[in-house]
Amino acid sequence: MQRDSDAYLAKKQFFNTLLTVYGRKPVLEALQQPGVEVYRLHLAQSNKRGGIIDEILAEAEKRNAEVAYHDRAALSRISKNAKQDQGVAVDLICQKFTTATDYLTRPSSGSCNLLALDGITNPQNLGMIIRSACAGNIDGIILPEKGCAQIDPLVIKASAGTVFRAPILRTTEPLARTLNKFRDSQYSVVGLSSHAKQTLQAYSGERTVFVLGNETDGVSSATQNECNHWLKIPMNNQVESLNVAVTAALIAFR
Amino acid sequence: MQRDSDAYLAKKQFFNTLLTVYGRKPVLEALQQPGVEVYRLHLAQSNKRGGIIDEILAEAEKRNAEVAYHDRAALSRISKNAKQDQGVAVDLICQKFTTATDYLTRPSSGSCNLLALDGITNPQNLGMIIRSACAGNIDGIILPEKGCAQIDPLVIKASAGTVFRAPILRTTEPLARTLNKFRDSQYSVVGLSSHAKQTLQAYSGERTVFVLGNETDGVSSATQNECNHWLKIPMNNQVESLNVAVTAALIAFR
Numbered sequence: 001m002q003r004d005s006d007a008y009l010a011k012k013q014f015f016n017t018l019l020t021v022y023g024r025k026p027v028l029e030a031l032q033q034p035g036v037e038v039y040r041l042h043l044a045q046s047n048k049r050g051g052i053i054d055e056i057l058a059e060a061e062k063r064n065a066e067v068a069y070h071d072r073a074a075l076s077r078i079s080k081n082a083k084q085d086q087g088v089a090v091d092l093i094c095q096k097f098t099t100a101t102d103y104l105t106r107p108s109s110g111s112c113n114l115l116a117l118d119g120i121t122n123p124q125n126l127g128m129i130i131r132s133a134c135a136g137n138i139d140g141i142i143l144p145e146k147g148c149a150q151i152d153p154l155v156i157k158a159s160a161g162t163v164f165r166a167p168i169l170r171t172t173e174p175l176a177r178t179l180n181k182f183r184d185s186q187y188s189v190v191g192l193s194s195h196a197k198q199t200l201q202a203y204s205g206e207r208t209v210f211v212l213g214n215e216t217d218g219v220s221s222a223t224q225n226e227c228n229h230w231l232k233i234p235m236n237n238q239v240e241s242l243n244v245a246v247t248a249a250l251i252a253f254r
Numbered sequence: 255m256q257r258d259s260d261a262y263l264a265k266k267q268f269f270n271t272l273l274t275v276y277g278r279k280p281v282l283e284a285l286q287q288p289g290v291e292v293y294r295l296h297l298a299q300s301n302k303r304g305g306i307i308d309e310i311l312a313e314a315e316k317r318n319a320e321v322a323y324h325d326r327a328a329l330s331r332i333s334k335n336a337k338q339d340q341g342v343a344v345d346l347i348c349q350k351f352t353t354a355t356d357y358l359t360r361p362s363s364g365s366c367n368l369l370a371l372d373g374i375t376n377p378q379n380l381g382m383i384i385r386s387a388c389a390g391n392i393d394g395i396i397l398p399e400k401g402c403a404q405i406d407p408l409v410i411k412a413s414a415g416t417v418f419r420a421p422i423l424r425t426t427e428p429l430a431r432t433l434n435k436f437r438d439s440q441y442s443v444v445g446l447s448s449h450a451k452q453t454l455q456a457y458s459g460e461r462t463v464f465v466l467g468n469e470t471d472g473v474s475s476a477t478q479n480e481c482n483h484w485l486k487i488p489m490n491n492q493v494e495s496l497n498v499a500v501t502a503a504l505i506a507f508r
Binding site: 035124128131132134135136137160162165166233235236237238239240241242243245246249250253 | 378382385386388389390391414416419420487489490491492493494495496497499500503504507
């Protein structure tokens, strides 16, 4: 029994690392990223050989990836985007992808800085946030399945390909519920507000989730209720707010 | 003679503060910005009254702005964009706009941080750079007329309206020539490079122009030749570069 359960857990953890990319050019570009690991390439049987399809197959072969052929309907179920998959999808193994819940069960050591995304709907912003977080000092990006842009070709492009290496912590729950679990695990959940007394620069908490809110409406009230600390970024010239991807970068490189 | 020359200079300096915005919605939104100063509203005689034209006229009136009527051809010469002006343009007075050359003639006091934009062609990035620079600690943004996106409706939107308050230093020369003048005035001209030894965080120069390069190709070689100091931003996870607007923000808030 114990063994079965271990095997089941390992399998589940493996599937949590998978990212499905779809569309001919996005798939080819993903396969060309240095160091990217491929689990399985999916092709619609209707794809004509030649051109970009052959290039995709050659890249998959280089990486000893399994190739699976499907009818159009089955392929759409895999890509979850029949309109844009162009008969091609690939499952990539992103070692640093996990779920927020699994992340909390890991033994943690010392300082830990996370971002939590609350209603970041613009793919450009999501990609930029991932790029800066990956380059800077962020240990995880909590990305809810609902209310945020998801990792699609636009996001991959805006991330300059860094998404495959980024520590993305996916969650299917409402963000507020996930944040509550982090608070239970002794994390500070930090919101940004121009009314806060302490500045981001002066802050030195060890285990922190920084919440980033929607581009227009800011942090939702359910999420605000989970914030137990507030910080401000002082601004000149009566500027009221920064672009959310810029805020993420200031956190990642503070 | 001295008087004439003073009057001429004052007039020239005044014209350097003008920013022409065109297009019905962009003009209305610009007029609605708090604190914006209007010099002159230009309308094509062919505009039908009512709707947004009336709203624009009402906003102009509130600000005691002159209204000038033109034929379509004359209006296009003012907007410099016949395709997108929709028969409407407005000259705004942006107090902090000047030319790079005029900026150098001003008496300077203590620390001074400037950005110089070299081939920033993406309006979204230009707008974000202006927004971050305006909110952070940047005293001027050197914006060449050639090779960079110019301040158009997309840039104004991406700047979240901050462009009207931003210290934009326009230059009609090639950027390298302008940078050379700043070097002559005891500014350090700083480029960013992953090969540099010193980090941006450790840098404490007093009078500095930070050069930001094109989104794909980086800083041009002519501009590189004018850089007399190089800094790096250390990055994790083998990320090679940051978005240029993110880099601008890290400079503005360091």
